[in-house]
Amino acid sequence: MNSALIERVISGHKLRFGTPPQAVAYAPGRIEVLGNHTDYNEGYVLSAAIDAGICAAVSGGEGKHCVLSALDLDETAEFDLPAKKPIKNPHWANYLIGVTNKLGVEGKIEKGFNLTFAGDVPPGAGLSSSAALEVAAAFALSSFYGLELPKIQIAKLCQQAENEFTGARCGLLDQISSLFGAEHSLIFTDFRSLMVETEPIGADVCFLLANTGVKHNLVESDYNERRASCEQAAKYFASALDHPVKALRDVAPAELKKYSVGLDPLIFKRAAHIIGENERVLKARGLLRVGQMREFGKFMFESHESSRVNFENSCAELDLIVETASGLQEVLGARLSGGGFGGSAVLLVNPKDAEKIGAKISSAYAGHFGRPCQVRVVKPSAGAQLLTNE
Numbered sequence: 001m002n003s004a005l006i007e008r009v010i011s012g013h014k015l016r017f018g019t020p021p022q023a024v025a026y027a028p029g030r031i032e033v034l035g036n037h038t039d040y041n042e043g044y045v046l047s048a049a050i051d052a053g054i055c056a057a058v059s060g061g062e063g064k065h066c067v068l069s070a071l072d073l074d075e076t077a078e079f080d081l082p083a084k085k086p087i088k089n090p091h092w093a094n095y096l097i098g099v100t101n102k103l104g105v106e107g108k109i110e111k112g113f114n115l116t117f118a119g120d121v122p123p124g125a126g127l128s129s130s131a132a133l134e135v136a137a138a139f140a141l142s143s144f145y146g147l148e149l150p151k152i153q154i155a156k157l158c159q160q161a162e163n164e165f166t167g168a169r170c171g172l173l174d175q176i177s178s179l180f181g182a183e184h185s186l187i188f189t190d191f192r193s194l195m196v197e198t199e200p201i202g203a204d205v206c207f208l209l210a211n212t213g214v215k216h217n218l219v220e221s222d223y224n225e226r227r228a229s230c231e232q233a234a235k236y237f238a239s240a241l242d243h244p245v246k247a248l249r250d251v252a253p254a255e256l257k258k259y260s261v262g263l264d265p266l267i268f269k270r271a272a273h274i275i276g277e278n279e280r281v282l283k284a285r286g287l288l289r290v291g292q293m294r295e296f297g298k299f300m301f302e303s304h305e306s307s308r309v310n311f312e313n314s315c316a317e318l319d320l321i322v323e324t325a326s327g328l329q330e331v332l333g334a335r336l337s338g339g340g341f342g343g344s345a346v347l348l349v350n351p352k353d354a355e356k357i358g359a360k361i362s363s364a365y366a367g368h369f370g371r372p373c374q375v376r377v378v379k380p381s382a383g384a385q386l387l388t389n390e
Helices: 003-017 093-106 129-144 151-166 173-180 223-240 253-258 265-289 293-311 316-326 351-369
Strands: 023-034 044-060 065-070 075-080 113-119 185-190 195-200 206-211 333-337 344-349 374-378 385-389
Touching: 003 023, 003 044, 003 065, 003 113, 023 129, 023 173, 023 206, 023 265, 023 293, 023 333, 023 344, 044 129, 044 173, 044 265, 044 374, 065 093, 075 093, 093 129, 093 151, 113 129, 129 151, 129 173, 129 385, 151 173, 173 185, 173 195, 185 265, 195 265, 206 351, 223 265, 253 265, 265 293, 293 316, 293 333, 293 344, 316 333, 316 344, 316 351, 344 351, 351 374
Parallel strands: 065 113
Antiparallel strands: 023 044, 023 385, 044 113, 044 185, 065 075, 185 195, 206 344, 206 374, 333 344
16 A cells, blocks of 8 residues: 555645544555456456556535545546546546445434545556546445445445436456455455455465556456346257356356357357457366466466457557466467556566566567557555544
């Protein structure tokens, strides 16, 4: 956690509203290590909270009036309680208005508030800055209004807020990763049962994050189309198979091959990606537990290739990074991380090799695209927490 960020938000809040915050919370961004788009298909994911995130500070407002202050953007938004619907501009405010709306279902949200936030997780990099914002706000506002909610309930209400107030039909991966992170550990989530477990990761590996600088917007991208394709595939297999199929998680690889004759070729590709991803996550989890990280990394490369060919949610910039990484003996694995269509690639490496690998990736990227690629080490870190409750 960035202590300078926390202090900047607290100081910024005092300067803007003339009073110290009554509640301050922090929530990290995340990397998705394996399990691309499997969350909303009720499948499996390995992810990690990272050492970058969003801090939110809250104090009382006037009457039922709420003021939102985005320090990094130097922008302000305002609305009145009850929070019933999105506003047109600025769009970022709807993540916070949505969270306020969903918290109102859990308890009395009657008095207005002032909220200040800032972060060190780059937006549009595929690190889920939006979920970090939602979770940080939910923690701070829950404390401010005296609400005590289980983590999984907070994850669900933040997901609902994003779905309904911003139009992005995201799954629960981002929120769960931000909430359940642990130091030096990956998070294994079963998105049907919502069982969450942490899996320690050895000190001889770390992650490099290569940010393409291509900013995606999941509302305007093909994200929603991919989700609809998966739902269509699940509906097809529900009619074709002799056992219940609620989601693609229920379809085995052998069944995909045997019963896909009547399936649209494009929908088949989407389904093949999800079904393959679930297999990769389960096998990789076993490898993680016995420390076979090079074998683990092979599944990361396979995952990216499936994203590129079957799910078609990669891009030339991500492909160049992963292709370059695959030619470096020191790189154990690499793949896109998150929704895709831009954002970042994540590389599994030994810490002693990180600087050298980062330089090679950045050089190759600049040579091909004529602009730099930001590469940094990210560490699996603790999840969201309430910092003050004065």
